[in-house]
Amino acid sequence: MSHIGLRYGNGPEILKDINFTLQPGSMQFLTGPSGAGKTSLLKLIYLALQPNRGFINLFGQDVSISSRDELALLRRKIGVVFQGFGLLGHLSVFENVALPLRVTGKKHDDYKDDVKDLLQWVGLGNSLDVSPDTLSGGEKQRVAIARAVVAKPDLLIADEPTGNVDLQMGKRLMRLFLELNRLGSTILIASHDLSLIRSVNADVYTIENGTLTLKPVKKTGARNE
């Protein structure tokens, strides 16, 4: 990502000359005050937005010249945990989590057990058939995380992934991210939670007034705890 600028409509520039590289297999945090542009930056990375200027190179591919089909294939390599969860109320928890596998054309029998195991792991093994609309905020967040990781993405982007869960579940979900990272996925987590950030040995980017800086954060834990 180089010299990225982003503005909404004719408004002020939200992101200014962002230069940023995610090393494959790395784990990084993104922090900063509310409204600083964290979510906008994540949207650029998961291809929900196009920058007004600059270039985004994702998995060796210039996204500005990629076709819509090529962008779809790039998105399949990315798992996203949205701040608002982005769950579909007319589908069951199981179907929501299976969605990334389903759109790739995988057969139901090939992923059924994996999805069930993952939901069991995030503590929702008894909620396979319920609508996400009936779940609590924390449960929805776990469904969203399960959906983001189910296809073992090359890049996982999470926007405040532990914001709605208790401390114990937060640690459990972090272990899931760390495990995914250990298996080779690149992880980028946007968070306000300094204790969460300090618990993991990872680079921390701070975004403030639309500019991005790499800042050291005092660690309190080991990376693979």
Add this chain to the structure above:
Amino acid sequence: MSDQSKRAPLLPTNSDRDGPLFFVIVIIVFLASLSAISAISALQNVQHWQNALRNEMTVQIPSGDQAAAERTARILSQIPGVVSTRAATRDEAKALLEPWLGAKNIPDDLPIPLLVYIQLEKKSPASLDVLTTAIANAGINASIDDHQQWANDLARSAKAVQFLSISVLALLITASIAVTGFATRAGLAARRDLVKVLHLVGAKDQIIARLFGGKFIIMGLKAGTLGTLLAMLSVIGLTISGVGAASFMGGATQPGLSPLLALLPAPFITAAVGGWTAYRSVMDSLRKNT
């Protein structure tokens, strides 16, 4: 724990706006089916009339002389290309006038022209010139009518009705495309959440378009079947009650229920038009708006 053996449809199958749309499509298919029947009936009537009149001629004896009429029939029956002839009686001629003059208002001394009916061979019919010459040579004062003027007028009328029916059919198909396109775009807007999530998990535009296309194929099949059935029942009802499908053409002939067979593909055509329109609408909208 559920077996999760059956995959749920990604696009919700029941939507509040689907009900009215379903009935709009039923009505369009119903009207389109009636237009199609009308066009087919018109075509059949033209063919029927032309076939019938091609092998018939009528001689008119203005004097109303029965002997002259029978002599004419006898002479013409011997000409090659003529299958049979029949001289109508004065009573038959009076019967033809009764609708206009009434049964008891025709005086006995009123000169009424008599008709001689000629049935011609189908393969090599006698020509108008040959028959005219034969009558002239026999010294009979008569005129001969090959019905071509009447047949041509009717054919023109039938073709006008056929053109009108096809135009209405084309307009209704255009209307169904417009309605489906509008409904698809509205459905797409209402399902922005679904489209956004599908995009972000890596669904190609075609996958999303197929969801909407599939939905309209099923709706088209159901609505098309219902609309076609209603049209068929209406025509059958009219036929049984004596009005008949031919009433679309003024009741000149009765082609029966054979045009109904042409409606059998209508539900599939409706489904194909609906599915294709929805697919294209979604692809266009996604390219423009996302």
